Amino acid sequence: MGFFNFFKSQFIEVIEWTDQSSNTMVYRFPVQNNEIKMGASLIVRESQVAIFVNEGEIADVFTPGHHVLYTQNMPILTKLKSWKTGFNSPFKAEVYFINTKQFVDQKWGTSNPIMMRDPDFGIIRLRGYGIYSYRVSEPVIFLKELFGTNASYDTSSIEGHLKKMILSGLTDLFAESQIPALDLAMHYDELSNEGKDKMQERFAKFGFEITSLYIENLSLPKEVEQAMDKRTTMGVLGNLNTYTQYQAAEALRDAARNEGGGMAATGAGIGAGAAIGNVMANALNQNQQQATPPAEPAKMACPHCQAQIRVSAKFCPDCGKSVQQKTIPCINCKAEIKEGSKFCGECGTKQVTEKICNSCGTVNGPTAKFCGDCGEGLEG
Structure with missing residues (x-):
């Protein structure tokens, strides 16, 4: 045998x-x-x-x-x-x-939160998890670097090390991306692809090729999620002053329905009514203040380009020309009136712009008393 x-x-x-x-x-x-x-x-x-x-x-x-x-x-x-x-x-x-087949559905996840700085919420703690897959692409490197002379070798032997490499790379990637926490969900695909590219060199050192990497979920602490819910509620409510008035009216109605008797109940009702009245008065005053727009300065038309400008302006902002009106003295009371006026606003005297000599027909100035050509008197 x-x-x-x-x-x-x-x-x-x-x-x-x-x-x-x-x-x-x-x-x-x-x-x-x-x-x-x-x-x-x-x-x-x-x-x-x-x-x-x-x-x-x-x-x-x-x-x-x-x-x-x-x-x-x-x-x-x-x-x-x-x-x-x-x-x-x-x-x-x-x-x-x-x-050399692909080892799929390998899981990664954050054992400890990732500290990040968010533009909306400040410093936050981020958690995440997902899956990845890889295969042996360089058998000789794999033999020399990892399993050596072992009789067998499986994915559990290297799982912990690969998971830590992925978390290290993704932590750095999330911080560099500077994506706000509210927008992370819309960038899962981009972050997954960038994370895969970032891991290729690290996996290649062991003779591996990472074939896929997926981010399934990125979650925030409970406190941050509650703050996000409050912000969403505020957006749904809209105008907070209107909501305050509604709440005050509801409270007043509930107080009116209170059938409790006694002086204590009456006093409580009076106190509640006064408090509610103050709330409503403040809300109405705020609404009136918000509803009353500030008065606009008086405007006039530019005499040169007809653009609307302030009455107190000295120059037109459109054409740059002076908008100040020239004045002349009234021929009777000497008050300053706008040049070209036909009557004085103070004494009502008609403003004669020129005098024509009856003898020779020469045109003289409005203040002339004798004709400058023939010497004939112009008065009367």
Whole structure:
């Protein structure tokens, strides 16, 4: 029986791996005390990569397909020559199967709140969670940097480290984005894509490629959410003065319906009525103050461009010309009147602008007493 088992162990074997779980990343073949023989068949399936390690060194990387291995482990002959080592071959060779499929639905979440400065609420504490997926893109780097010579390796072995890397990157991303807390929900997709790009370099150091990252929810502390609810309520109520009047009227109606008797109830009703009256008076006064617009300054038309300007203005803001009216003295009472006026506003005297000589027809000034041409008197 022992001799038969000896020869059975020397048959050319088929090396393959069928994954029975959803989170195994690495499987090492053979297990302890098994040896890879000359001419062994290697079957690599889709979504797998096989790394052949011969005498402690990476010899080759096999992609999906059928491969034949040639090592120093010669069938039968190796066993016969290995009697000094207890029939354990001194030539060891190993095959590591690397699972290259995507490992999806990996969860991340904030164990502690993220402190942020918000333009609306000041300093806030932000919590969030979501999912991500990744796969092995560089099997050799993955072997050297992570699992080494372990017989198996699954996602739980690296889950904690990857989650902390993602949280570190997203915390930095949220702070740099400076997006207000009220607007975070509309930027989930943008933040997810930026977070994925930010993680690529970090994942590549372990031979990984992050294929997706999603933010499912970003939530604020209960106190901030209550403040947001109050702000929403204020927006729904609209004009607070009108709402105050409504509340006062409702309180007055409730007080009038109070059927409680006695002087105490009467006094309480009087006090409540006075308080409500004060509230309503204040609300009405505020509404009247808000409803009365400030008086606008008196305006007039510019004599040059007809633009509307203030009466007290000295120059027109549109054309820049002076708007001050020129004055002349009344020919009778010497009061200042607007140039070109036909009558004096003080004494009512008609303002003659010129005098024509009856003798020679010469036009003289309004204050002339004798004709400047013929010397004839102009009075009378």
